[in-house]
Amino acid sequence: MVERLNEPDAGWVAVDRYIADKLIGDDPVAALAANAAVGLPDIDVSAAQGKMLHLFAMMAGARRVLEVGTLGGYSTIWLARAVGDGGEVVTLEVDPHHASVARGNVDAAGVGERVDIRVGPAVETLATLDGAFDLIFVDADKPSNVVYLREALTLSRPGTVIVFDNVVREGGVLEADSDDDRIRGTRALFDAVAAEPRLSATAVQTVGAKKWDGFLLAVVGASPDRTES
Template sequence: MSETQLFEAVDTYINSLFAADDAVLNRAVERARRAGLPEIQVSPGQGKLIYLLAKMIGARRVLEVGTLGGYSTVWLGRALPEDGELLTIELEPDHAAIARETIKDAGLQARCEVIEGKALDEMRALEPSFDLVFLDANKDGYPAYLKQAKRLLRPGGLIVADNVVREGAVLDPSKVDPNAIGAAAFNQALASDADLEAIVLQQVGIKGHDGLAIARVKD
């Protein structure tokens, strides 16, 4: 067994124990696949992690930037109380339509709303009061999204950002790879921001080699 196969096998093992098959989530993946959406949603284990983070801070209002087909939206929506609210921003109308189907299938219409538009514009139009912001959109926009996420979060709130290692490309981001450049700039901004305490978790497994950033707004 190669090292890559081992990482994938362990990831599958972890998922089988802590993020077992779920009919709604399985249908979400299949619905997105049939619609031709890129298969870049978080893994089951990553979904469980963001769910737990939202639960642990008692999140009532969550903002997601980058909806895709709604897979991570379901994980986050399930973490909220009955009267909680999740806003998720998606640029592509076709993706937003698929996400709305998935949200309905999950029975989360009362607490999850898909907003169509450019992420930065929509974030600027929102008022502060969020408990958690999950970034999973275009990485070249992450530094600008970070500024808005800070503005929107309460003290003690969390910023969680996916895909911030880029298979190690952040070590020497190429000028022709805007995603690696954006992720590296985002990581540097997290590390140097006196208002945040943060870490990047390097991850390997069925989604390849990447990382998840977690930052807390200081009280």
């Protein structure tokens, strides 16, 4: 998730806790504790968002998932649970230390046999993969968003679900003259998705323990909504 320079709104955090207590169930919090113990940045998705990704994968009937940006494997575990026995999550991580922590976490969560962790820059690793994936989740360096979108499309089929994280950036996405490469990369992503006829897409804002941000959601091969003349 987006880097948090200030504390999130207390009310948002309280609601996230309420949601987690009522609905989340078996949250793999041990992975978060392991991440914190070795100093990984606290930029994972929230519990509610992790469960949302899990449900997206289940709704898509996903058996093969691609994740760009592993960190410590928290979201990876949610996705690996969704693909079930015999399913596969291929996850890409640039930092060998993060990848090592993630390997320990997915193994400890009992889903290690479903997870293939590839180490190296994703812009290079993506070119070595064969499609098609049923769901693709991108939560990596934002300046490369358009590259990740292009590669995701080559690894997709009609019906593939593509999800990008951190697309609101506390409203920063509105800053057309921003010199922040992450905002510029996010705005370029919106432009690229809007110009891609193979995609039907929207974005949703989120607030909570991870502050104000959002997800871009797209489906490959869906016909755009239009009124026939």
